[in-house]
Amino acid sequence: MGDRLRRVLQQQARKAGREYARSKRAYHEGREWGENHAGEFDLPVDEEDRARIVCRRHAEKRRVAVNGDGQPACFEDGHPDCEGCAEDVREGRVQTW
16 A cells, blocks of 8 residues: 555655746746737647747657747747747747647
């Protein structure tokens, strides 16, 4: 019974950690980006109105807020992949999921 209890506690701790990370990310996105403009760019969104895009820089699916300039929250100024992604968001040709 000790191993089972330890596994359950570890699962619950991981779940709490993921929830904490998600809340922290949403808080920072909200403070940094203000209003989310994903709908203005006709992007598919999740239940929290974050755009569902495929990151060109890291080649992974992401759910991010988008500012009024079409820049995702993960945007890094001066990085060619990020610049291209923001341009694609504005022109409506960014890869989504």
